[in-house]
Amino acid sequence: MHFNRRGLLAATTLATVQAGRPARAQPARGTTIRLGALTDMSGPYRDIEGPTGTACVRQAMAEFTAANPEVTVELVVADHQNKPDVASAIVREWFDRGGVDAICQVGNTAVALAANTVAKEKDKVHLNSGALSSVLTGAQCSPNLVHGPLDTWAMSHATATAIVRDGGDSWFFIAADYAYGHALRDDAAKFVQAAGGKVLGAVAHPFPGTTDFASFLLQAQASRAKVVALANSGTDLINCLKQAREFGITRRGTRLAGLGAFTTDVAAVGLPVAQGLLLAESFYWDLNERTRAFQARLKARLAAGVVPNTLQAGAYALVRHYLATAKAMGVAEARQSGQKTVAAMKARPMDDDAFGAGVIREDGQMIVPVHLFQAKAPEESRGPDDLLRLVATIPAAEAFRPLAEGGCPMIRS
Known part of the structure; x- marks a missing residue:
């Protein structure tokens, strides 16, 4: 040690x-x-x-x-x-x-x-x-x-369910190869299928510190999935987002879903790169008074x-x-x-x-409630901290995994 x-x-x-x-x-x-x-x-x-x-x-x-x-x-x-x-x-x-x-x-x-x-x-x-x-x-x-x-259940549930309902019914996952990335990917895949969508493929990248996502993004493009879901966070997500834009992933209408994305990631890459990205948060600074x-x-x-x-x-x-x-x-x-x-x-x-x-x-x-947001286009933003627009709100009672389904040993059947 x-x-x-x-x-x-x-x-x-x-x-x-x-x-x-x-x-x-x-x-x-x-x-x-x-x-x-x-x-x-x-x-x-x-x-x-x-x-x-x-x-x-x-x-x-x-x-x-x-x-x-x-x-x-x-x-x-x-x-x-x-x-x-x-x-x-x-x-x-x-x-x-x-x-x-x-x-x-x-x-x-x-x-x-x-x-x-x-x-x-x-x-x-x-x-x-x-x-x-x-x-x-x-x-x-x-x-x-x-x-x-x-948690990964709530984030995946909010993002995957809403996107499939809006026509994004075929998915390809790029996930960090450790417990967190696996949980995001697996939870989201279940929600995609439950909503009537299909998972066309998935690939895992080494964690931490992957800097070249080219091979993973090429596999995503080749799948012709309507949604490319990024099941990673932090610098991995930021690098993946930047390279997805460079590869033109969204030019043919493909959507990017940031299963582990946050406001801070949108701020880090800027709206020209992040615009259109869908992400789940329970807090946003400009949500209400x-x-x-x-x-x-x-x-x-x-x-x-x-x-x-x-x-x-x-x-x-x-x-x-x-x-x-x-x-x-x-x-x-x-x-x-x-x-x-x-x-x-x-x-x-x-x-x-x-x-x-x-x-x-x-x-x-x-x-608490979970909100689905979309990163604004640069021309929509009123300033450097005006980053997201609200798409949907999942009430607290529906936002998290049902208590009986979690497998927590403290919970009596």
Whole structure:
């Protein structure tokens, strides 16, 4: 592993949110909550999760401590490097010696599964907004885990069902060759077939860091599918999108579906490349008055021109709900058991400016509406952050996999 304690401590940073209060003596540990943000700060998921997600965590902390000055919230941050062994070492160190009560963000499915095992073993809270595989609330569900606001089932369901109904009834998949890409592809294929469409072919590309998608795109073109579905994310998706435009994939009316695409990807490639791309999100900054208010509060923490996506806003929502629940339980009691705290989170309704009203289901899934968006053409856009138009909304009750179908061991038949 080559990951000793000194290296671990050097890789993390500590920030105490005081919400503008003057410096004072440290409070007793019983009134302090410590969070660990585990994310990708340097790899393929940096822009869709990473620093902007951590900024959203800090926003939730600041809002909470402003309203609850008697409670101190601290944050440690580390880069998991997209390596499950590194993630496990960091999380174990945080729980055993760092006094961390809950971990958040935790992007990358393999990393999330590794962290999930440690959180359950140590009876701590795992707030996962960064990994998307539906297995996290399925076969690998945990009483210590809250997951959301999206998963591969919901994203594939929203995108595939709507496109087939609109005439896109033949599909070819280009998928990242690991658990997340497989889940996106497999979930979407089921929805395509259930809606009356056909899957004409699929190909998997190495993960991470594929830079040349030519052979995969040529196979997609040769299939003559009406829809080319990209079951990847981050820099892989961005490179694939750019090369799809260069190859003229959409010139004959072929549609591009970004099964793992987010607002941040559209911003990264620009509307001339992304225009027409269909994608599912549960959050968009310009969706309504509340989302615009959230973006206005968050803006000072973001780099110029950055708008958060669903994963990043989800980090805000889950941390906000966790902190409110811990306060209601009593901080000292909440710190005693992650399972009891997660159970209390499930018993309390959610409501925030990023997502509005929501609930946490018995399997740990955050349940909110899912929206299908399309990237605007450049001439439709009013400015650099005006990127998407709303196509359809799937109500919360229909947006996620039925509870009985997930295979979560916590769910009684």
